[in-house]
Structures are given as C-alpha cells and as structure tokens.
Amino acid sequence: MFDRRLISNIDWILLFLVLTAAGIGIMNLYSSTSGWNMTGTPIYLKQLYWLGLGLLIAFGVALFDYRHLEYLGIYGYIGCVSLLAGVLLFGKTSMGATRWIDLGVFNLQPSEITKLVLIVALSTYFSRNERPDGYALGELWAPGLLLGTPVVLIMKQPDLGTAMLLMFIGVTMALFSGIRRSALAVLGVGGVLSMVGGWFLLHGYQKDRIRTFLDPERDPLGTGYHIIQSKIAVGSGGFWGKGFMQGTQSQLSFLPERHTDFAFSVFAEEWGLSGSLLLLALYLMIVLWGILIARKAGSGFGMYLAIGVTAMIFWHIIVNLGMVIGLLPVVGVPLPLFSYGGTSMVTTMIGTGLLLNISMRRFMF
C-alpha cells in the first residue's frame, strides 16, 4: 500500500501554512498566559505537545489511502450517531449541557468527531449521487437526513455552536454539489422561517447570548462583558499593536477566555491591524489551498472530502473571528490552530492529514 512516490508528493505548502499558523498561535499563547503563576506545564508548551501529537496523527491519517473511508464512512456515521444518542441518554452533565461520555480514563466528546464523520458520510453520498443539473427539492431528503440527525442530537445537548457548524459544513457541501434554483428558493424561505421558529426552541442562555450580541451594553458585566472587552482589546491595538506581551487587556486579565476562544483578541491587541491582516491572509491561504486540493483531487469522493474539511476549517475561522470582533454572537467556537485546546487541535490536524492524504494521492486513480 505504501508508495515511495507519496513522499515526494507531500504537500509541503499546506504543511508550511498550517505549521506557521500553529506556531504563531503558540507564540500568542505564550504571551496571553505569561502572567499565570501556575504549577506544572505552561499552557503554550502543552499546546506544543498537542501540535506534536496532532502532526503524528496527521501523518498517520495521510498514510493510509483515504479512499478506504468511502466504504468505512457509513459505519463511522452509524457509530457516531449512536454515540450522540448515548450522550443524551447516559452522558455526563456539566454546566447545564450534556456533551460528554465518561469512559473512565478520559471523557469522550462525540460531537467533535461528528464533524469529520459527517464530512465523510456526505462526501460518500454526494460523490455517488452526482446530479448534473443540481438536486431538486425532493432529492434532498437523503443528504438532509444525514445532516439533520446529528444536528438535532447535538442541539439537544445543547451545543448550539457545534450544531451550527455542522449545518454550515453540510450546506456548503450541498451547495457545492449543486442545488436547483427552485429548491434553493424554497430552502431559503424555509430556513428563515425555521430560524424564526427556532428562536422559541432556544434555551434562555442562548437567547441571552443573541440579545447581548445585538446589544452588548445590555449586560456589560454579564454576557456582554466578553464582547465588550474583546472589542476593546482588538480596537485598542490600532495599526501596529501594543507589542508582544504588552497588551494591557490580556496581560491584566480584562479579557476573558483569552487563551481559548478569545486568543485572536490578544493577537490583534498586541500586533494591531498589520499583524491581524497577515494572520488573516495566512488563514485565507490555507482555505484557498484546501479548495485547490479539492480541485485537483483524484476522485469525486476526495474532492468532496477536501471541500468538507476546508469548509470545516473555514467556518471555524469565520465564526470564531466574527465572534471576537463583534460580528457574530458569542458561541464557544475555537479558532483552529490558534485557540488552546487538545480537541480542537486534534480535529484540525486530522483534517490537515486528510487534506495531505488527498493532495498526495491526486495522481492516483
């Protein structure tokens, strides 16, 4: 199965872009957590370890031929949906949400794996059911069911951020596959209606987040605090920023969650618009490169898979950045490669591995 040609076909550019982003992220973590007097491994080192582990996993993923996933995907999907159902039935409740299954040794958060498993399942479906003229409304029930089942289960947990991301990923893939205009119009109207209807299904804290997003000053010390402090951090960075480790908002702890969801605010404060635009450009290059990988993919399945993975990374970036700069409500979505956290790092690196895998095998049919 192993072909030496693969080594020479490794996508060094993707690897370089991803490692650069992760490196800047770790440097940023070093700054944002420098004031912490904690014992044990510093946060930035832990993130470095996670990156190392992520790289190993990425290479592991890149090694075996992704095309096997086309057949394995359905089992993964069924297993994953069962896990999600299991979480709802037997899961551990923490902070009002049931997202974990306690496996004794570690806590498993199936909603994270779901993103990848769904991408695989949808890739299989769309690559096997090409519609040259696009999907009609009636033909969308199958992919709709594939997408809808995990989305509803995750919403139930409730984990609005992940559910929303799954929707974005699924819709991106479906749009790419092609949907007829008539169907699009109906779906658009239906989407708006269900958003209105969905408001009444939201939990109180979720409604609060959205209200506060629309008007952060409504609750400046409560839910609005994050948005206000983050905007102050970003805005006060100006063009050149306050300098590495000089961000007062982050160094003096005014910025909450500054090593996880709001890591970008620290960066924007310390590096200003100049640094932020460079980072933005780096992320855009990763996304565009991902689309190019899809374009050159050796199979339809590979193309959809690359589109799905890229969409996953893309939407994480957009939702996270939109959140920290006050364009979107605060939903706990991390910035890939930048926010501290093993789960996010591993998921992103699996995605990177898949992209490498597809890129490496673009000449194999």
Added chain:
Amino acid sequence: MALNSPKPDDIRRKRRFELLMLAAIFFFTLLAMRLWYLQIISGERYQILSQKNRTRYIPIAAPRGPIYDRSGLLLVDNRPSFTVSVLRQEVTDKEQLLKDLGTYLHSDWQELAADWDKRRYYPRYRPIPLKSDIDRDTLEQLAEHSVDLPGMLIEVQPIRAYPYREVAAHLFGHIGAITEKELNSREFVGYRAGEFIGKSGLEKHLEAYLKGQAGEKLLEVDVKGKELRQLQVQEPLPGKSVYLTLDRDLQLATEQAFDEQAGAAVVLDVNNGDILAMVSRPAFDPALFARGISAEEWQALVENPDHPLQAKAISGQYPPGSTYKMVTALAALRAGVVTPDELIDCEGRTTVGNRDFRCWKKTGHGPTNLKKALRESCDVWFYEISLRLGIDRMSAMARELGLGRDFNLPLDNERSGLIPDKEWKRRRFNASWYKGETVIAAIGQGYVLATPLQLAVMTATIANGGTLYQPQLIKRIADYTGRPLQETQPVVLHQADISAKNLKSVKNGMVEVINHVAGTGQSSKLAEITVAGKTGTAQVVKLKEDPEDGEKPSPDEIAYRLRDHALFVAYAPAENPQIAIAVIVEHGQHGGSAAGPIAREIFEHYFNIQPASPEQPEE
C-alpha cells in the same frame, strides 16, 4: 464521475470552485473590513477604553485645614487614625474573618456583617471600612495576627482632633462622609464618594476653605483591582488655616466659669465686633462625632434636658428682661419724653386700664430718676415712660442697637430674636397693639426675645458710643504655609442716633448698677477697673399680671425647671470700654447673683492676664 471524462458539467464545476474561492475571499474581506473599523476608525476610542480599564485613580485625602484662635493657638487639628477595612477579593472565608475581627474589636460579628452588606455597592477594589479609629492596643494585636486574617486591611485616615474637647464645641460643628444626595447636588461638584465634608457649624460654613485639594495616585490594576504599580502621583494640598477671633484662654475661662450651670455667654471686643468668647453650656465633645457617635451617646445628648447640642449663644432666644431697660431709656431720652433727672414716683405698681403692672419691689422705690431706675432696676419708672414713648419708638432703638436681627455668622441656627411693634403684631396676629404690651416690653418681657449674642452686641454698641459693629468670628484665613489670604476688617453696620449726653446718662446708670451700694449687680464689682452693666431676669413662665389673689411661691418651691433665667450684660472699663459681655444662666433666677459672678470671672481673666491688651488701641 471521474474527472477526466469530458462532460459539460466540468465547466460548471470549474465555476463552482471559482465561486467557492470568491465566497471565501468575500468572508475574509468582511473580517478585514471589520478589523479596519475597530482598529483604525475606532482605534482611538478603544485605546481610551483600554486605558481606563487598566488604570485607577485613587484619591489621596487632603488634610483638612486647622482652626486656630486669634493668636494662633490650635483649636482643631487632624490626627492619624486607624481604620479596619476588608478587601473583599482577598477574603477567603467571610464568616470566619468577621468572627475573628469581632473578637479583636470587641464587636458583634453580625453587626460587622451588616456594615459590610451596607457597603456592598462599593467598587470591587475599594476596601470596605468596618471599624474606624481603633486604639493602639487593638492595632498591635491585629497587626500581629494579620496573616491569619486574609483580606483585612488597616488604613490610615486623618480624623478631626479637638485638643480642648468641649471648648467652643458648638462653633466647630462636625464633619461626616458625604451622602449620595449631597454628591449629586451642585454644591459639591468635584467631590468624591467617601470624602468627609463639614456637616454643621464652622466645618460646614467654611467648607470651601477647610477642605484641601485631594491628590491622586494613578495606579495600574488588573481585572481584580489588584495594584500592580504606581504610574503617577499628585500630592494633596492641605486645606486653609482658619484663625478665629476667639481668645482661647478667655473662652476656656468662660466655659469654666459656668461650672455645672446651663447657659450661654458672649464676649465681644466693643471696638471692632470681634467675638472673643462664645460659650454655650452644657457642651459636648466634638470628637464623638469625628469618630462616629454611638446610639447610646446620641440618645444621652438628645435627651439631656439642658440641651447640650444647642448653641444657646446664638440660637437660644430669651426675654431680655431688665437688660432691655437701656433700650427703653435711650429711646425715651431721644424722644424727649423724659429727662434724666425727672422723678417718677414708684409705688410698686402702674395701672393701665383695669390692669396692674407691678414693680419687682412690692413696696416701691419712691421718687426715682433714670439713674436710680437703672441702678435698682425699678420697673415702674420704665412702665411710666413706656406709656409716653410707645412701642414703635422703643423698638426702633432696639434695632439700632443690634437687636431683632441676625448677623449671618458662619454657624447654624443663628436666630434673630424678636423686637415687636404695631405693624408686626398686625401682620402676625391681625390684632391691634395694647398699651399693656408696651408696658411689659419696656422691661424686656412679653413678645421681646433676644439671643445672648444680640445682648452682647447691644451692650458693645452702648459701650462704644453707638457704633453697631458686625460681630466677627473669623479673624484671618491663611494657606497652609501661613501666607494670609484674607484678613477680616471691622464692619460698621449702623451708627445709632444717640446723643453723647443721653448716652452718658444711661452709662452712668449702668456704672451704678455695679458700683453703687444699692446696685443690683454688685457681684461683678472689681477693685482694679470700673465695670458697667445691667442685671436681668427672664421669666420662664408667663409674666403674671397682678397676682392679687396669692403670693408668689418662694423660689425654693418652684421646681428648678420653672425657675427664671438669670441675665447679665456688662462692659469694662467704664471710662474706656474694651469688652462687652452678655451672660445668661438658665434657671439661675437672679441676674446679679447667678450671672454676675460669671461676668466678673471673665473680666478678671481678661484684665488680669492681658492688663494692657495690645488688641485695644485707644481711639
């Protein structure tokens, strides 16, 4: 579905890839524009906000200005006090801390908890004060155990100190923390929560001078308000020094002269209106208010029947009694209704209509001229001439001598007394004036009311020949380096229209009051200098008009509270007056016996210690 098969949807797919890339670029452009807006367009605003976030202005209280007497002897100052506070963010176990503090402070921990809760609204970084002005022993104990009391903080605060305790307590008033309402009023623009302001007396009226200019520290703090470093500091500017016209030792001697008696006394410099002493008894220790008075202490002060909180010298309004007779005499002489030598026969009573008005001496004084009438305080002489004079001319003289008005002193509750006339009665009661009311007004009874300050002003005005000076309490205001900012000049309010001849007649009578064997004020007689004065009795119960049916009960039988107030006014030396005194002893009964000795002690002190006062140049 292989990509290499030539199909028309290849082009379509190519378009989709392009669309996808454009969509990605579009979203990233949105983000970039938003960043531009936040960091460039609104950058300055957010920089200010972040600056405000990280810095804290901590005010440094300015020492309040000290108050001195006329020669620079200290009356009110500041001393450091130690306040036990808690810094909430460092408290680990609130209940345990409060219980421990309760033990050290000898307080109920639940009361401390209540104080804590009352100040919950304080900003997080502001310590909550729990107990102010702890003593040295407690301070040492707390300092020793501070490690076991996480969150406890000992703050040093200046507190008002009154080295002479009760002396002139009513003048100084007290200071207290500014209230939320005051903070929002226009009067206190520039003040901060927690600052101390003058709440009454001089502290309140001279607030603008006594208040210093607070300094401030600019600190860098983290989100918990923990101080990280000091960025700037502006030192506070102490308040101005206020020099009163009071003579500390004279004030002290006057207070002591009262002993246990209730009453008031005012000593004036007759030649410029300076208030040399102003005493109200009983008094209180202003330090009680400086450190926070307890409920029991407050209750005791309020319930004391002698009203220790009242500044009787300016807010006690008494019938002036016979001390008013100079007014009546001067008015009658000016009106020409009597001459100093005219003899009026006193048979012990005057009948007006069907009513009898009695002289204090039942048997009467016999033929009486002005000098004798003053000397022996013959009521009938004044009854008779008041009928010739009428109330309006009498009251006009009273006003020219400074009665019936306030002097706008920088103190609270200065009252203006009451000098009645026909117009006043019509307005007040819509009734016409009766002759009988003129008769009793002539001896300072009935509607007539005056404060001890007014009586002293009246006496000073007679003594100096008719110049009504504004009574002054502030002599000088200087900045904290001692550089004078303003010096009070004598202010003439009015020049009374009294001829030298008439004045001399009345003054002669006043000299005889003290120095004649038949005088009512001999208790104030001094060997070294000649004192001139007048005794008086202010009736506490309504003047009894002609108690034919029964004898007046003997003084011993009258309950103390119903006893008359004793009054005495005097000036000295008679030939070259320097100071004027008004003394009232509540329930002291007779001016000569109760108030006179106090006046004498004041004179003794004034002339013995400063026999040739440099303050009194010959005019």
